[in-house]
Structures are given as C-alpha cells and as structure tokens.
Amino acid sequence: MGSGMKVHQFSRGLWEHEPSLTLGCCKNTSLLLRPLAPKLPTADSVSTTAATATAAFDLKSFIRPESGPRKLGSSDHKTEATQVETHPGGTRWNPTQEQIGILEMLYRGGMRTPNAQQIEQITTQLGKYGKIEGKNVFYWFQNHKARERQKQKRNSILGLNNSPRASTASTITTISLDTRGQMEKEVEESPYKRKCRTWTFEGLEEEKRHCKEGGDKTLELFPLHPEGK
Amino acid sequence: MGSGMKVHQFSRGLWEHEPSLTLGCCKNTSLLLRPLAPKLPTADSVSTTAATATAAFDLKSFIRPESGPRKLGSSDHKTEATQVETHPGGTRWNPTQEQIGILEMLYRGGMRTPNAQQIEQITTQLGKYGKIEGKNVFYWFQNHKARERQKQKRNSILGLNNSPRASTASTITTISLDTRGQMEKEVEESPYKRKCRTWTFEGLEEEKRHCKEGGDKTLELFPLHPEGK
DNA sequence: GCAAATTAATGATTTATTCAAG
DNA sequence: CTTGAATAAATCATTAATTTGC
Numbered sequence: 001m002g003s004g005m006k007v008h009q010f011s012r013g014l015w016e017h018e019p020s021l022t023l024g025c026c027k028n029t030s031l032l033l034r035p036l037a038p039k040l041p042t043a044d045s046v047s048t049t050a051a052t053a054t055a056a057f058d059l060k061s062f063i064r065p066e067s068g069p070r071k072l073g074s075s076d077h078k079t080e081a082t083q084v085e086t087h088p089g090g091t092r093w094n095p096t097q098e099q100i101g102i103l104e105m106l107y108r109g110g111m112r113t114p115n116a117q118q119i120e121q122i123t124t125q126l127g128k129y130g131k132i133e134g135k136n137v138f139y140w141f142q143n144h145k146a147r148e149r150q151k152q153k154r155n156s157i158l159g160l161n162n163s164p165r166a167s168t169a170s171t172i173t174t175i176s177l178d179t180r181g182q183m184e185k186e187v188e189e190s191p192y193k194r195k196c197r198t199w200t201f202e203g204l205e206e207e208k209r210h211c212k213e214g215g216d217k218t219l220e221l222f223p224l225h226p227e228g229k
Numbered sequence: 230m231g232s233g234m235k236v237h238q239f240s241r242g243l244w245e246h247e248p249s250l251t252l253g254c255c256k257n258t259s260l261l262l263r264p265l266a267p268k269l270p271t272a273d274s275v276s277t278t279a280a281t282a283t284a285a286f287d288l289k290s291f292i293r294p295e296s297g298p299r300k301l302g303s304s305d306h307k308t309e310a311t312q313v314e315t316h317p318g319g320t321r322w323n324p325t326q327e328q329i330g331i332l333e334m335l336y337r338g339g340m341r342t343p344n345a346q347q348i349e350q351i352t353t354q355l356g357k358y359g360k361i362e363g364k365n366v367f368y369w370f371q372n373h374k375a376r377e378r379q380k381q382k383r384n385s386i387l388g389l390n391n392s393p394r395a396s397t398a399s400t401i402t403t404i405s406l407d408t409r410g411q412m413e414k415e416v417e418e419s420p421y422k423r424k425c426r427t428w429t430f431e432g433l434e435e436e437k438r439h440c441k442e443g444g445d446k447t448l449e450l451f452p453l454h455p456e457g458k
Numbered sequence: 459g460c461a462a463a464t465t466a467a468t469g470a471t472t473t474a475t476t477c478a479a480g
Numbered sequence: 481c482t483t484g485a486a487t488a489a490a491t492c493a494t495t496a497a498t499t500t501g502c
Contacts (some may be wrong), residue, residue, distance in 0.1 A: 092483090094480085342486095342487080371488085373468095
C-alpha cells in the first residue's frame with residue numbers, strides 16, 4: 001500500500017515566514033534575557049536541568065492531574081470566569097448549509113489550507129450563519145482536502161474497472177458555472193507546501209464524557225487568559 | 230511498510246473533563262436559526278449553496294489574493310499594528326537549558342500530550358526562562374514523543390544485533406527520583422487516546438521574506454499566501 | 459584560532475490515519 | 481455511512497555543532 005515514497009525537494013527556500021506577533025502575555029520585553037544557561041557543549045541536560053529549573057513549579061499538578069490530589073470541589077484556582085453555557089446540545093460543530101456552501105465555494109475556488117488570518121475572516125463570516133469556531137474551519141479544509149483526494153484516488157482506481165454503481169453517489173452535473181482561471185488542476189494536487197500558521201491556545205478543553213445518559217449541566221469553568229493580545 | 234495496523238481500544242473514557250468555556254465571539258444565542266437551507270436529503274450543495282450563501286462576502290480577497298487586484302501599496306487595510314520586531318534574531322523558538330530541563334522532566338514524568346490548560350501553565354512557567362509560546366510547548370511534546378519513539382524503534386531493531394555501543398547514549402542513572410505510580414510503561418506506549426484540545430487562532434500572520442540577503446526590514450504584511458500552486 | 463562550509467538536531471507544517479458522533 | 485475531531489507519521493526548514501581551510 002505504501003509504495004509511493006516520493007520525495008519533493010524542489011521549491012525550497014521560497015516560503016516566507018510570519019513572525020507571529022506574540023500576544024502580550026509574555027512579559028519579557030528585554031530581548032536578551034538568557035543570562036543563565038552556561039551553554040556547556042554537548043550537555044546531557046539531565047541532572048543539571050533537574051537541579052536548576054525545578055524552582056517553584058510543582059509538577060504534580062501538571063502530570064496527570066487525576067492521579068494527584070483531586071481538587072475538584074475546591075475553588076482553589078481562579079475559577080472566576082463565568083463563560084458558561086458553551087455548547088448547548090452538541091459537542092461538535094454542526095455546519096449549516098450556508099456554511100458548507102461558502103466553504104465549498106472557497107475550496108472550489110482553490111483554497112486549500114487557509115492561514116490564520118483567512119481562517120479568522122472565514123470564521124467571522126460563517127459565524128453569521130451559525131455557531132462556528134476557527135478550528136472548525138481549519139478542520140473542514142483539512143478533511144475536505146483529504147477526502148476529495150482519496151475519493152479521486154478511489155475513482156481513478158475503480159474507474160478503470162467501470163463498476164456501474166461506483167460513482168453514482170453525487171454525480172454533480174452543473175459544475176461548470178463560470179470557471180475562470182481558478183479551477184486549474186483540481187486533480188493532481190501539489191502535495192507539499194510550507195505555510196506558517198500561528199495559533200495560540202485559548203479555550204480550555206472540554207472533555208464532556210460521552211453524555212449519552214448524563215443530563216446534568218454541571219459545567220464548571222476555568223480561567224482562560226482573557227487578555228487578548 | 231505499513232503492516233502494523235494495530236488497534237488499541239483500552240484505556241477509554243477515563244479522562245476527566247473540563248467543560249470549556251467558549252469565548253464569547255459566537256454571538257448567536259438563539260439556537261435554532263437555520264431558516265434557510267431546505268435540507269434536501271443528499272443535497273449536492275453545489276449550485277444551491279452558490280446561490281444562497283454568497284451574500285456580502287467577497288471571495289476574491291480570500292482565494293489567492295495575488296490573482297485579484299493587488300493591494301500592496303495601499304494602506305487601505307489596518308496596517309497600524311506595529312507589532313514588528315518580536316523575534317529579535319530568530320524565527321523559531323530556541324529553547325534554553327532550563328526550558329528543556331522542565332520539559333524533559335515533565336515528559337519523563339509521563340506527560341505526553343498536554344491539553345490546553347496544561348500547555349498554558351507550562352508556557353507561563355517556561356516564560357520565566359526565556360521567550361516561549363504555547364505552540365512551542367505543544368510542538369515540543371509532539372516532536373519529542375515521536376523522536377523518542379523512533380529512537381526506541383531503531384534501538385530495538387539494532388539492539389538485537391547487540392552491537393556493544395548501541396545504547397550508551399544517555400545512560401541516565403538518577404532516574405528514580407520518587408516515581409510513585411507515575412512512570413509505568415515508558416516503553417510500549419498506548420498510541421491512541423482521545424483528547425480534546427480546543428484552540429483558536431489569534432495572531433494574524435505577517436510576512437517577512439527570508440531576509441537572508443536583504444538587510445532591509447521592509448516587512449510588508451499583505452494577507453497572502455504568495456501563490457497557491 | 460577564527461570563519462565559511464557541512465552535518466546533525468530539532469522546531470514547525472503538512473499529510474495520512476483513526477476514532478467517534480449523528 | 482458520512483464527517484467532524486484528534487493524533488501520528490512524514491518532511492520541510494532553520495539553527496547549533498562540527499569539520500575544514502586558511
């Protein structure tokens with residue numbers, strides 16, 4: 001199955017990178033602050049770092065917090081952000097027809113992996129038609145691209161066999177709307193590109209057990225960093 | 230090559246849940262707004278969506294903005310964010326010894342893929358020792374995990390040959406600090422687990438050409454991906 | 459001893475694979 | 481079965497080590 005092993009080496013060094021404007025949380029404005037770190041060559045950094053860097057930094061709360069002291073009931077942390085409510089009934093994004101339409105239009109227009117700014121704009125626009133987040137847009141493009149590709153691969157393989165029910169799923173006929181120069185090689189996609197997408201974590205995760213039978217809405221909330229950038 | 234195909238099914242549904250607080254950007258509180266979209270079953274959504282959803286939403290600016298009217302010189306956009314500079318000399322994160330030490334400690338403690346909250350905390354802590362962002366922490370764990378894995382795979386393959394210098398690379402001896410139930414199977418990792426990490430895009434990218442030979446700092450920030458291809 | 463050239467490590471992205479919800 | 485969501489694998493790209501020539 002995996003017999004491709006193609007190596008793309010060209011198109012090198014032409015991708016620019018975005019410096020990703022560093023939200024204001026990192027409060028080190030002085031640029032040369034790494035006075036520590038004696039930079040010993042070929043240091044194993046095992047015993048040394050363990051001694052130097054531990055500081056005030058209890059790992060217990062980080063590593064698998066379930067095994068540690070369970071601090072669920074205690075409002076010890078800063079549980080003050082009341083951003084409750086969130087997803088009323090569903091865990092995952094349920095796109096509306098308008099949203100899908102716009103996304104497909106963008107895809108057909110040639111967009112493959114939008115960058116952060118584009119995702120932000122798209123999310124803002126699609127937000128008018130229903131709840132959506134940036135990651136939904138991102139994932140949609142990822143998935144759509146991958147599935148279009150494997151659909152085409154399957155069609156190209158099965159198409160030679162010409163089984164009478166293979167490709168009757170969609171059979172879109174009115175594709176040729178205007179098709180200016182945009183369409184180009186819908187097939188034979190270029191497999192590697194180098195983009196930079198700067199993203200930052202913001203919302204905290206929501207595990208929400210399978211919620212098949214649980215009806216209670218005890219949603220506690222956590223401190224996100226509300227200070228934006 | 231791809232002959233593994235192992236499916237791990239245990240250790241399921243044991244992750245505690247943080248109910249997530251959805252930043253307030255999505256402003257549709259009324260939950261049932263999809264008046265449009267007649268929801269025709271197995272809709273192709275090609276011609277229909279193109280008609281319904283276009284609205285006020287110029288795709289031209291999204292899809293490969295270079296093919297459209299180039300608006301470089303015009304300061305029409307909000308080119309007011311003088312978030313220049315940021316990375317003084319380097320594009321990518323250059324971890325200090327302390328940061329690496331903490332990260333390795335966390336890794337050895339058992340942390341594999343921290344969630345958003347953990348990443349946020351780690352980033353805050355590591356920020357004391359040098360500039361760092363959340364994505365750096367995330368990437369570090371991804372890369373470290375993957376490379377430890379392939380290192381072990383390589384060792385397990387070569388280890389059977391019993392070359393006398395195979396595993397003398399690190400030979401950490403003082404591993405057993407306290408090691409309560411934490412350590413468990415460092416080898417034979419459980420490769421699939423289901424977590425939720427909600428992340429959102431935040432920083433907009435800004436472009437900065439390679440600056441290898443160009444000494445000028447004319448970093449234009451046009452909204453682009455320079456060419457689709 | 460230093461600096462350019464080369465190599466090794468590793469940070470950052472993209473693609474492939476997989477799980478699970480509806 | 482379709483598809484959103486998440487992770488693992490592959491790989492590009494940049495920085496630090498290391499080597500080499502002077």
